[in-house]
Amino acid sequence: MGxxxxxxxxxxxxxxxxxxGLGQEGHSVEQATNGQDGLFRATDGSFDxxxxxxxxxxxxxxxxxxxxxxxxxxxxxxxxSALASVGDRIEGLESGSDDYLVKPFSFAELLxxxxxxxxxxxxxxxxxxxxxxxxxxxxxxxxxMVRRSGKKIxxxxxxxxxxxxxxxxxxxxxxxxxxxxxxxxxxFDPGTNVIDVHVSRLRRKLEDGFEKPLLHTVRxxxxxxxx
Amino acid sequence: MPTTxxxxxxxxxxxxxxxxxxxxxxxxxxxxxAVSAQRRLVVEQxxxxxxxxxxxxxxxxxxxxxxxxxxxDPQTAVGLFDxxxxxxxxxxxxxxxxxxxxxxxxxxxxxxxxxxxAPHEAAIVAHRLPRGEWLISGRTxxxxxxxxxxxxxxxxxxxxxxxILGLLCGLILAQYVGRRVGAIVAVTDRITARDLTRRIPAxxxxxxxxxxxxxxxxxxxxxxxxxxxxRMVTDSLAHDLRSPVSRLQSxxxxxxxxxxxxxxxxxxTSVVRQADSLMRMLTVALEISRSEALTSRSQFxxxxxxxxxxxxSEMYEPVAEEAGTALRFERPRDPTQLFGHRQLIAQAISNxxxxxxRYGGRDGEITVSVAQQVRQLAITVADHGPGIxxxxxxxxxxxxxxLDSSRSEEGAGLGLALVSAIAHLHDGALTLMDNGPxxxxxxxxxxxxxxxxx
Numbered sequence: 175m176g177x178x179x180x181x182x183x184x185x186x187x188x189x190x191x192x193x194x195g196l197g198q199e200g201h202s203v204e205q206a207t208n209g210q211d212g213l214f215r216a217t218d219g220s221f222d223x224x225x226x227x228x229x230x231x232x233x234x235x236x237x238x239x240x241x242x243x244x245x246x247x248x249x250x251x252x253x254x255s256a257l258a259s260v261g262d263r264i265e266g267l268e269s270g271s272d273d274y275l276v277k278p279f280s281f282a283e284l285l286x287x288x289x290x291x292x293x294x295x296x297x298x299x300x301x302x303x304x305x306x307x308x309x310x311x312x313x314x315x316x317x318x319m320v321r322r323s324g325k326k327i328x329x330x331x332x333x334x335x336x337x338x339x340x341x342x343x344x345x346x347x348x349x350x351x352x353x354x355x356x357x358x359x360x361x362f363d364p365g366t367n368v369i370d371v372h373v374s375r376l377r378r379k380l381e382d383g384f385e386k387p388l389l390h391t392v393r394x395x396x397x398x399x400x401x
Numbered sequence: 402m403p404t405t406x407x408x409x410x411x412x413x414x415x416x417x418x419x420x421x422x423x424x425x426x427x428x429x430x431x432x433x434x435a436v437s438a439q440r441r442l443v444v445e446q447x448x449x450x451x452x453x454x455x456x457x458x459x460x461x462x463x464x465x466x467x468x469x470x471x472x473x474d475p476q477t478a479v480g481l482f483d484x485x486x487x488x489x490x491x492x493x494x495x496x497x498x499x500x501x502x503x504x505x506x507x508x509x510x511x512x513x514x515x516x517x518x519a520p521h522e523a524a525i526v527a528h529r530l531p532r533g534e535w536l537i538s539g540r541t542x543x544x545x546x547x548x549x550x551x552x553x554x555x556x557x558x559x560x561x562x563x564x565i566l567g568l569l570c571g572l573i574l575a576q577y578v579g580r581r582v583g584a585i586v587a588v589t590d591r592i593t594a595r596d597l598t599r600r601i602p603a604x605x606x607x608x609x610x611x612x613x614x615x616x617x618x619x620x621x622x623x624x625x626x627x628x629x630x631x632r633m634v635t636d637s638l639a640h641d642l643r644s645p646v647s648r649l650q651s652x653x654x655x656x657x658x659x660x661x662x663x664x665x666x667x668x669x670t671s672v673v674r675q676a677d678s679l680m681r682m683l684t685v686a687l688e689i690s691r692s693e694a695l696t697s698r699s700q701f702x703x704x705x706x707x708x709x710x711x712x713x714s715e716m717y718e719p720v721a722e723e724a725g726t727a728l729r730f731e732r733p734r735d736p737t738q739l740f741g742h743r744q745l746i747a748q749a750i751s752n753x754x755x756x757x758x759r760y761g762g763r764d765g766e767i768t769v770s771v772a773q774q775v776r777q778l779a780i781t782v783a784d785h786g787p788g789i790x791x792x793x794x795x796x797x798x799x800x801x802x803x804l805d806s807s808r809s810e811e812g813a814g815l816g817l818a819l820v821s822a823i824a825h826l827h828d829g830a831l832t833l834m835d836n837g838p839x840x841x842x843x844x845x846x847x848x849x850x851x852x853x854x855x
Contacts, residue, residue, distance in 0.1 A: 264700060264744065278680060332715065358716060362748040363681060366755050371719045 176200040177222040177292055182212030182238065183254070184230050192225070195281050196288070209233025219247050223291055225284075228255035228266065236269050243270035250291040254279075263361045282395035286347040293346060306341040309401025311380070311388060313341050322384060332357070333376050340389065340399035349396035373397055405579050409571035416567020417560075424556045431552055439524055439542060444507060447526030447538040450479070454530065462536070463490045469538070476540045478512050478523055484533030488515075497537055503527050512539065581610040585617065597625050642679065649675035689822045700742055706778055706846075707737040709747055710771040717754045721767055724758050726784075731770035737778055739848055741827045746780075746846075749823040752816040753782035753842045761786025761839055777829070778848045785839040794833040820844065 179201050183189040186207075193203045204221075206212035209230040216224050216238070224242075228235035239251055253271040255262065266274040272294070273287050306313040310323045318334055320327045329337060335357050340348060350369040354360050377389040390398045446469070453465040462481065469479045470492045480491030488495070494517070496503060497510035505527060511520045525539030581604075588601045600621065601614035649672060656668035714730035721728035739746070750769070757767045761784025770781045789797050798821045820842075821831040829846035 276684075278676075358712075360747055360751075361744050362751070363684065364751060364755065366717075366720055366758065368716060368720050371723055372716075375719055 176202055178220060179203050179288070180206065180212065180216055180221045180224045180249075182206045182209065182216075182224065182230065182235070183227040184208060185227070188227075192281075192284065195285070199285065201288075207231075209235065209238045213238045213241055216242055216249065217245055217247055219249060221249050223288060224249050224251045225288070226251055226253050226271070228253055236266070239270050250294065252284075252287055252291060280394065282347065282392075283349045283351070286349045286352060286396060289346045290343055290348070290352065293343060306338070306344075308341055308344050308399055309386070309388065311341075311401075313338060322380065322388075327379055329376070329379060333372070333379065336372060336376055337380070337399075340397070343399070345398065345400045347392045347395045347398050352396070405572070405575035408575035408578065409568055412571025412574060413564055413568035416570070417564050420560055420563035420567075424560055428553065428556060439540060440507065443524045443526055443539050446477070446479075446540070447507075447528060447536075450536055450538050451528055454536070459530075459534075466490045466536075478514065478521075478525065478537070478539045478541060480535075480537045482535040482537065484535075486535075489534070491537070493537065496535065497523070497525055497527075497539070503535065503537075505529055510539070512541070585610070585614055589617070592621065597621065597628070642682070645675050645679050645682070649679065685816075685819055689819050700744075701740055702743065703738055703740050704743045704746075705737055706739045706746065706780065707733040707771045709743065710750060710769055710780065713747060713750050713754065714769045717751070717758065721754075721758050726758065726761075727766040728754070728758075729766050729768050731768060731772075733771045733773060735773040737771050737773050737848075739778055739827075739846060741846065742823075745823045745826065749820040749844060750780060750782070752820050753780075753844070756816050756842070757782050757784040757786070757840070760784070761788075765839070773848065776847060778846045780844040780846070781841060783836045783839060783841040785836065788835060788838055788840040789833060791835070797833060798831065817842075 176199075179196055181189060181192060181196075181203050183192065183205070184207050189205055189207070193205060196203050204215065206215050210232040212224075212226065212230070213233060215221075226235045226238060230238070233241075235253060235255070239253065242249070242251070250272040251270070252273045252275060253266045254275050254277055255266060256277045263274050263276070272291055275284060275287060304315060306315065312321045313319070315338060320329055320334065320337060336353065339353065339357050351363070353369050353373075354364065373389065380388050386401070388399060388401065390400060392398050450462065450465055450469070454462040457465075466479050466481050467490055469477055473479070478493060480493035480496075481489045482496055483489055486496045492515050494513040494515045497512045498520070499508055499510040503510075507524065507526050510523055510525050512523045512525070513520045521541040523539045523541045525537055528536040528538075530536060585601050588599050591599050600618045603611045603614055605611070652668050652671040652675060656665050656672060659665050659668065711730055711732065714728055718728045754767070754769060761767060765785030767782065767784045770779075770783075772779045772781070798817050817831070817833075824831045824844055824846065827846045829844065832843050832845065834841040834843060
């Protein structure tokens with residue numbers, strides 16, 4: 175099921191690369207090469223997602239974003255930027271973007287984030303049942319209770335948050351940086367395999383004693399929770 | 402030199418104004434004094450004659466008037482007039498002329514002496530006697546005026562001298578200031594022409610010029626240090642990037658040349674890994690520069706460092722366990738609020754913890770603690786690894802100063818430099834100490850005041 179994505183990016187090579195990749199995933203991509211044009215197209219609100227480069231000619235990405243939000247256009251926005259510092263990331267997020275990705279990035283990382291954002295939009299549209307189920311795994315966010323095939327699984331608070339985030343992105347690839355940002359709220363790049371360690375602990379708790387794996391490693395991208 | 406001239410003129414003008422004020426005051430006062438002295442004399446003289454009349458009657462008064470004319474100085478003007486205005490005795494030709502009729506008491510008038518045609522200005526006292534006669538007694542004011550003329554002339558000369566002296570002082574002052582400033586300008590000119598080693602000489606007096614020179618020297622020291630650091634960073638960046646870039650290059654070449662798909666795949670994976678590692682180095686290097694440039698202070702806020710430490714310890718605890726060691730967090734007893742950049746402090750702590758796990762693992766547990774000390778917070782990460790010898794600790798804090806390049810492929814030794822930069826951003830410092838055995842990294846952050854915004 176393809177979605178309409180607006181890509182505002184002045185670098186022709188990057189734009190073509192992203193546009194082709196997203197096209198292969200079944201999305202229809204419209205392109206703008208400067209901030210003013212991007213803002214003009216974005217204001218009609220017909221897009222499901224806007225991918226916005228931060229450094230743009232005529233009007234920079236942050237200004238476009240602020241103008242969009244001021245005009246009450248609530249389309250999810252993913253900001254791409256070569257500015258990697260923590261301060262820049264936070265400024266990007268605070269100016270109204272839904273996610274922030276630092277260049278260079280792998281296409282897998284971008285795709286994972288695009289899908290997560292599109293998914294969030296879906297979730298916003300239909301009021302979800304408060305229970306989350308993935309195969310025989312059942313999560314009750316209110317009671318913070320997790321069961322698999324009826325058997326209760328004890329999780330530490332952070333492990334629970336990790337699992338809930340996976341479950342809300344069921345069937346979608348979630349990258350390590352997404353986990354660090356969303357579950358731990360840290361916006362830097364750790365030098366160690368800290369995320370892998372936590373995921374493998376969670377996996378052990380979810381899968382020990384069961385035959386069917388739930389938490390899958392996606393090579394070169396991250397992880398995915400799927401039945 | 403126009404500046405010198407301006408200063409000289411300014412000094413001259415100031416001298417003029419202040420002298421005018423002083424001389425004006427003198428003139429006003431002396432004038433006043435002269436007039437009141439005159440008045441006193443006139444009134445006394447009048448009183449004496451009135452007394453004579455009271456005690457001796459008309460005859461005695463006529464004698465008294467004649468005596469006054471005979472023995473008085475040339476300024477004395479005395480006359481006794483009958484009711485018709487004719488002089489009975491005295492040295493006056495006629496009744497004094499005043500504005501309006503002559504009144505009782507002290508007044509100014511024009512008088513004419515007998516046998517002198519020209520009238521004189523005078524101050525007089527007029528006294529009407531019971532039978533209608535007028536007793537006039539006074540003094541001309543000509544002499545007082547002459548004295549004032551002399552005084553005014555001297556004051557004018559004094560004024561001229563003062564202006565000339567003022568201009569002269571101004572010139573000397575301007576010369577002096579010009580010389581001192583000129584010395585500083587000469588040095589800064591030489592510095593501008595790329596001789597950063599020159600410094601402004603001090604006169605030793607500790608005056609404002611010395612302080613200015615001192616400030617400029619301090620500024621130059623700072624600039625030199627920064628430039629030296631920049632040069633070092635550029636050099637070491639170029640040097641340190643050389644090997645990952647060449648590895649990247651050879652892997653890319655190998656991938657391009659091979660026809661074996663599996664081999665190509667493997668080489669491409671290596672290309673991606675090297676590129677990632679390069680990117681990480683550049684990101685951290687950039688992050689350090691930004692921390693040092695203090696650009697992140699707009700995002701400062703209050704937060705609890707102890708809570709953050711607990712959170713990060715919980716996050717790294719399993720990593721430490723996998724590495725074969727244990728991580729223990731010592732909970733602070735007091736609240737540990739800090740006005741700072743939460744994300745950067747988190748990054749600093751995690752860098753220290755990651756270093757401890759990477760280099761200090763296996764030989765005992767790692768302890769993380771946050772403590773409120775006097776006016777500062779101490780965040781300590783201690784391990785029992787090999788530590789860093791004292792003489793190499795400064796090097797460890799430098800950018801790209803990784804001590805043992807063979808030990809790890811990742812990290813590139815930027816970790817401690819970044820932590821140090823983050824500490825500086827918070828007006829604090831990172832110190833490395835001996836943990837006997839092991840390394841004890843202490844991050845000291847001032848906690849009582851908000852760092853000033855730049």
